[in-house]
Amino acid sequence: MSKLLTKTLREAPAEAELASHQLMLRAGMIKRLSSGIYTYLPLGWRVIKKIENIIREEMDAVGGQEINMPVVHPAEIWQESGRWYSVGAELARFKDRWGREMALAMTHEEVVTDVARQYIDSYKQLPVVLYHLQTKFRDEPRPRGGLIRVREFIMKDAYSFHRDFEDLDRYYPAMCQAYMNIFWRCGVDVTMVLSDVGMMGGSTAHEFMMLSEAGEDTLIFCDKCGYAANEEVATLQKGEPLPRPASVPGIEEVATPGTTEVEQVSQLLGVSTKVVMKTMVYESGDRLVLAVIRGDLDVNERKLANASGVTELKPAEPDRIRRAGMEPGYLSPVGLKGAGITVVVDDSVSDGGPMIAGANKAGFHLKNVLYGRDFSGTVRDIALARSGDRCSRCGSPLRVTRGIEAGNTFKLGTKYSSSMNATFVDVDGERKPFVMGCYGIGVGRLFACIVEGHHDEKGIVFPMTVAPYHVYLIHLGESDDVKEAAQRVYAELDGAGVEVLYDDRDVSAGVKFNDADLIGIPVRVTISKRTLAHGAAELKLRSADEVRLVDLGDLALQIRNMVAAEKRKYNDRRVQYPTVW
């Protein structure tokens, strides 16, 4: 310990706000170099290695083969997949000395696909699962929360290659189970939720979320049937569509001064908000996207972006709306002219009868507006699920919580294999693109999740499986017999394969105890004149209050048992992942 490169801090640096961030800084596990870029100090790095080894074991158990792919990629491979052009500034690009375009790895689909097309020729070799633990760089717009969201990070990414979708479907649950095992063994309770496919592309995706207010994602749950989804994709029951009479009278303009919100219109006209159309305008580059939804619902921007085929949306500026011939506060999809406007209509509107819409004219609305007759657009579900909305599966009220995404799984399909011409010869002699899955875990983020979930007022309380050391050994007082006894205990434990951090510093008892609590090593062993008088050492679990004296002769055995028992708490339990979908 006296030689260990660390520095425990009594006070947390001002830059840290989250418990995990403060504690990792205070315990001397990480050091910030630049925004979102961290050095792991010895204690922190040991934890990372523990996590990585758990991941390796579980990946190997589902047939994974570990490889290592480069951090620096030539532009060509990203151009092949098309992502050189579709991904924005988060892909860090630079030129090498010859002026060749290069990129820092942000993820490795392209590279692994390149490996697969070279080394997998036949269906007989499939399925193949490759994984690696590697540094990635994503030039995130906003790093935050210490290790929760960084720019440079270690990620475990695994990629599976299959003959067909059926085989991917068969394999996918095994990977999900491996994920549950990893998180549980690290002491992190996760919930698997349906998620958006994001920039990865592909069909089905799940995220593994640790529920926490510190989380960046909003999650929608149904307690009754177990439906769980990221808000980005969560569905809901929207209730019966509005009745659609056989004949609907033509559009009629009504004066509605000062009613720029759905609520005000419904009050003025004495109708339910369900009869009022809510129209929102977003912009994406030079395109405008008009979202039309029933007045009692809200627009889900992620769904809207997906529906309109763009990656980024933001609410349009009023000036821009007016230039396009519309009137903020009285927006309407009726009578739109001008190019570059995409209209996306929620099914709550398209399925129903006549509604009230804005007139694109200040102070006026239109009655009897009918989708199909008076306006058109792409019909999609673009509704935002909110607390209390009804579950699309069973109709029960939905609940909303926040979560930290610790990992995710995707059914990628043939997006990369097709674009990069990665094929194999199937039984029928035909060349077919691999059907791929990809599976990621942010290692540093998982570390942060562990600390976020395992701490108290005094510091971290590590699960034995990921603790930097098993035992924190303290001697109190500088007398030779105490120091010698401590050294013997250290040697004995070390010889028995127990990882011991020996606090040999000549500092007061309080300092040692407080540092022990802060660093959070699971077992604390104290040797002092007092314990030696009984021929014993004091044994304490970080997670419990009780201390007990253990005879020096029994100490090593007892500690070994303790370490094993603590590991078993996490390693033995296998959490079955839910199969509601």
Add this chain to the structure above:
RNA sequence: CGGGGCGUAGCGCAGUUGGUAGCGCGCUUGGUUUGGGACCAAGAGGUCCCGGGUUCGAGUCCCGGCGCCCCGACCA
């Protein structure tokens, strides 16, 4: 990129009407202590984020930049 905040010793902070920088913790040396962040004494440590301006004089006022944190848009 929009909104908010902060940059003074390794960390946490103070610094008045503009007058030449301080406190606590940590660090070094010596001594006394030794079961929950001890005590005494002596020290070391500062481009006050950077650049420009105002002024006899700027940590303090003005302008410009940079860095960092928090809230949003994006993701492991």
